[in-house]
Amino acid sequence: MTEPSQQQATVVVVARNAAKTISVCMRSLHQQNRAPSEVILVDDGSTDETVKLAIEAFPGLRVITSATRSISKNRNVGWRSASTEFVAFLDADCEAPAHWLENLLNAATRLDVAAVGGGNAPPAGQSAHYDALAIMLSSYVGSRGSLQGQIPMSEATVPHIPTLNVLYKREALERAGGFDPRFARMGEDEDFSRRLRDMGQSLVAIPDAVVVHHQRADLRSWAKNMYAYGKGRTWLIRRHPNAWSPVFLVPPLVLLVLPIYLICIAAVSLVLCIGDRKPALWLRLTALFAMTHLPYGLGQIAGLFISGDNPDARRKRRRVGMIALKNAGNKGDEAILCAVSERLEKFLSQPGNAVDPYLIAFGPSGIDTRPLPASKEARERVILDALAPASSSRAVQPLALIPDALRSLVVFSGFQGIFISGGQWLHDLSLPKHVVVCSLFAFGRLFRTRTGVFCIGVGPLQRGFSRRLTRLALGRRSLVITRDDASTKLLQDCGLNHASTAADPALLLPTSPVTASANRILISPCAWANFENLYELDQAKIDESFQNWTKLVTRLTEAGRELAMLPTMNPEDRAFAEQIVQKTGCDIECIETEELLPSQVQGHIAASSALISMRLHPVIFASNSSTPFVALNYAAKVRAFCKQAGYEDRVVELNDPCWADTVLQKLDQPTKDAVQISSIRSTQIAALNSGYQLLEQWLSGVGKTSIPAHGKGPTQCESPL
Incomplete structure (x- = not known):
């Protein structure tokens, strides 16, 4: 990772008819302590003086015209036009403090996460509307604790960072494929946040990158925006079922008990105003709450009947x-x-x-x-x-x-x-x-x-x-x-x-090559003596399995074999493997498979001289890579696969209390002829491809797997061996 002082970032601003706020936004970027490598304005076909004012406020500004009426498409245009390692987004109605970009870059470099962002706040003391808005957004009832309205008090991992104030790694943008065009004007940032988190990426909010947000300045425009947000929430839940929460039932249900709601929200507003020592804002705050929750609820309901706000979203x-x-x-x-x-x-x-x-x-x-x-x-x-x-x-x-x-x-x-x-x-x-x-x-x-x-x-x-x-x-x-x-x-x-x-x-499954010793034998252990013991958890059977594994490992080590543990169902297999290693006192590597892709696990097997496995899929990985193996038949599925694949002679039954001895014998036995094995594998793959054809018919709705054309259904050819 490059040193923080050497990191470069491009700032992207997307705007349409933002003449009222664009000058303030651009001046704030021009005055950054840490100058951006480039600032890109993606103009969505403005009909006012947005572009002219932006260039006046930021000489050297790069302007890209993209009249798509889609903020997601224009964000993609912006970051794809950048060449730096980091890309920041600032909305056209936001004003960034002088330390904004510097703090975001420092945090992104130090934390090495996909995205870093900060909070936003209405301009203080500018109007009674903004003062009431600040009170509302600082409460859970007003913002649900979201970074959209809250100012983070400390550095924290968050589920979502709004794109009005965020810095992304370009690598994260590329890996996730950018913003989804289905979210043209609403929800594109939360959709993207969720897709990043789905890949295991982290998003972090920091307290020292807060921007001033000159958002909707009156109740009417605010309510209209909340209605759009409500529709966006329904569309987001349709795309991301994980986004659903019981709390989102509240705004629509409020419409059914409107008188009770108004009394309650008036009381909440009074308490908040008194707590903030601004009782004169009570009625305005009550109205602001109502113009947030009620249009939002109506928007949620409308979103059930409207598929989206653009053709990409409305496509069935x-x-x-x-x-x-x-x-x-x-x-x-x-x-x-x-x-x-x-x-x-x-x-x-x-x-x-x-x-x-x-x-x-x-x-x-x-x-x-x-x-x-x-x-x-x-x-x-x-x-x-x-x-x-x-x-x-x-x-x-x-x-x-x-x-x-x-x-x-x-x-x-x-x-x-x-x-x-x-x-x-x-x-x-x-x-x-x-x-x-x-x-x-x-x-x-x-x-x-x-x-x-x-x-x-x-x-x-x-x-x-x-x-x-x-x-x-x-x-x-x-x-x-x-x-x-x-x-x-x-x-x-x-x-x-x-x-x-x-x-x-x-x-x-394809194989991802790894660098490893070609002489080592991999062991994929499991505590279960049979599949039923997964639920029975018979300790006597577990103890018997442990004794055989320790015996096997000890004998192989004494024979001078190089060993490594390959746990493939964690955390239990890893814990069991570590117990075996500790009991034997042998110096044996336990490969950390938790973060490995399956193709990389298969790569470890392909790079080894042999495999001993009680799990099914390491055996399949070995057959894919032509690695000799011994399969321990803890479940019928292990023998079933080995029979299909022509490796039935490589199976060891576990009903023998001394199965470790049999494993040692089979380990040194020659494998079957490669030509015969290849022929059987071709039969397996042909059967799999036939299955995929039925799956594709089922998906498309063109064919039905229930058509009795196959009699009792196609089955695999028996192994000729």
């Missing part, structure tokens, strides 16, 4: 979500989503495919619904962040239970399609979880949401009740594709006769 799109387990830290789930989303992006980028893909991370800790970007790098970062391990991922959060339940109902009833993508779902080892998943799918079907499963593992389904629930969750119009024949047969036994078999999508 179908929202389709891919479900994965929230915060499980499972590299296998991440690999599946990366592979499926990459294939879908190629399909959806074709003309006429008006589908917005989403990731729905769902689990005991709630629901997290994020739009998937078109950029591969951004998309992978969204997946990595949503599925990243979290200490709360296995536990229900009582305080968030009701909001999450409501959000889940909104998503399952409002999306046009939802399907589970990969993983081991639809089993009744935990009956409550099976009931919740199937009930949500059945609920969605009531609202004509098309449901489906794509390349998942199924089972066990030990109860007749569980099978009937599965049948309710998935109907004849549902996409029903599994990754193995046993899962397909189980779903057909549930009455889903159109179920078909493809393969695991991770088979097509």
